[in-house]
Amino acid sequence: MTKSLYAIGGGQMVEAIIRASLKNQATSPETTHVVDISPDRVRYLADTYHISTSREFQTQALKDSDLILLGVRPQDDWAGISKQIGASGQKKTIISIVAGVTIEQLTDAIGDEDYPVVRIIPNTLTDTGFGVSGVALNASARQEDVDEFLKSFGKVDYIPEKQIDIYTGYAIAGPNYIYNFYLALTNAGVLGGLSRKQANEIALENLQGAAKMLEITGKHPYELLDINNSAGGVGIAAQHELDASDFAAGVQNAVLAAIKRTTELGKES
Numbered sequence: 001m002t003k004s005l006y007a008i009g010g011g012q013m014v015e016a017i018i019r020a021s022l023k024n025q026a027t028s029p030e031t032t033h034v035v036d037i038s039p040d041r042v043r044y045l046a047d048t049y050h051i052s053t054s055r056e057f058q059t060q061a062l063k064d065s066d067l068i069l070l071g072v073r074p075q076d077d078w079a080g081i082s083k084q085i086g087a088s089g090q091k092k093t094i095i096s097i098v099a100g101v102t103i104e105q106l107t108d109a110i111g112d113e114d115y116p117v118v119r120i121i122p123n124t125l126t127d128t129g130f131g132v133s134g135v136a137l138n139a140s141a142r143q144e145d146v147d148e149f150l151k152s153f154g155k156v157d158y159i160p161e162k163q164i165d166i167y168t169g170y171a172i173a174g175p176n177y178i179y180n181f182y183l184a185l186t187n188a189g190v191l192g193g194l195s196r197k198q199a200n201e202i203a204l205e206n207l208q209g210a211a212k213m214l215e216i217t218g219k220h221p222y223e224l225l226d227i228n229n230s231a232g233g234v235g236i237a238a239q240h241e242l243d244a245s246d247f248a249a250g251v252q253n254a255v256l257a258a259i260k261r262t263t264e265l266g267k268e269s
């Protein structure tokens with residue numbers, strides 16, 4: 001069933017969520033309202049998605065909504081906004097996408113420890129049908145109230161809140177690691193003498209094909225490498241260089257840095 005939505009902070013991520021949820025008819029333009037302090041943003045969102053927007057908190061729009069989407073950054077005034085929501089006297093489920101900010105921090109700011117809060121770290125592949133969002137609920141929130149809306153912008157994994165920061169650094173920042181790998185690989189193709197276009201097409205084909213091989217065979221990557229690396233051949237020569245480099249540790253350190261930064265953001269805000 002279509003939900004009416006009151007979103008606060010109409011930036012990149014909220015726009016991606018709104019675009020997908022409108023497309024999948026989990027929300028409708030007539031019952032979506034976005035508040036953003038930026039005049040350019042509210043104009044752009046209203047013109048593009050034909051939704052209602054405002055630069056200030058709108059108690060009536062909040063009252064008319066089924067769900068509240070909190071989409072500002074951890075550095076923004078999420079605490080002040082939460083306080084306003086608490087003061088409105090309305091008890092609509094809040095879905096917070098604010099990285100690092102805990103359910104307890106939110107209910108403290110709202111001033112009601114029993115306020116229904118869903119903390120989600122949304123995937124950034126909302127337009128593709130791929131990507132998993134990690135979701136944690138407090139005892140007052142009900143999965144059935146949010147499930148359809150959340151699934152309109154990706155797959156959903158309900159997890160304990162203590163896993164959310166790991167999820168953020170590993171799963172949600174996940175496409176970034178792939179983009180970096182793609183960039184490194186395509187540059188190698190160009191370095192070897194292929195055109196940029198050829199290098200891009202081949203890498204994209206291989207990325208998708210390799211992902212499919214992992215999925216359909218269920219084999220461990222070591223087994224697939226064993227098939228591809230002939231004795232004394234080409235693949236094993238490349239493997240030797242990769243094994244001697246800090247490739248694996250570099251990727252792992254990047255993920256650990258992202259997890260650490262998520263935790264820091266929650267503490268700083």
Ligand SMILES: NC(=O)C1=CN([C@@H]2O[C@H](COP(=O)(O)OP(=O)(O)OC[C@H]3O[C@@H](n4cnc5c(N)ncnc54)[C@H](O)[C@@H]3O)[C@@H](O)[C@H]2O)C=CC1
Nearest residue numbers: 009010011012013036037038071072073074076098099124
């Ligand atoms: N961009 C991404 O890939 C992901 C972002 N997130 C989370 O989503 C949230 C938003 O991130 P982005 O969309 O990238 O940031 P953004 O900077 O594009 O969006 C934030 C928006 O909030 C508005 N804003 C700031 N203070 C406000 C206030 N007091 N009232 C109303 N609007 C206000 C800003 O004008 C801006 O349009 C962050 O908390 C981030 O951790 C989570 C997962 C992925």
Ligand SMILES: O=C(O)[C@@H]1CCC=N1
Nearest residue numbers: 099124168169172173
């Ligand atoms: O970089 C960020 O802060 C957001 C949260 C996780 C991915 N993107």
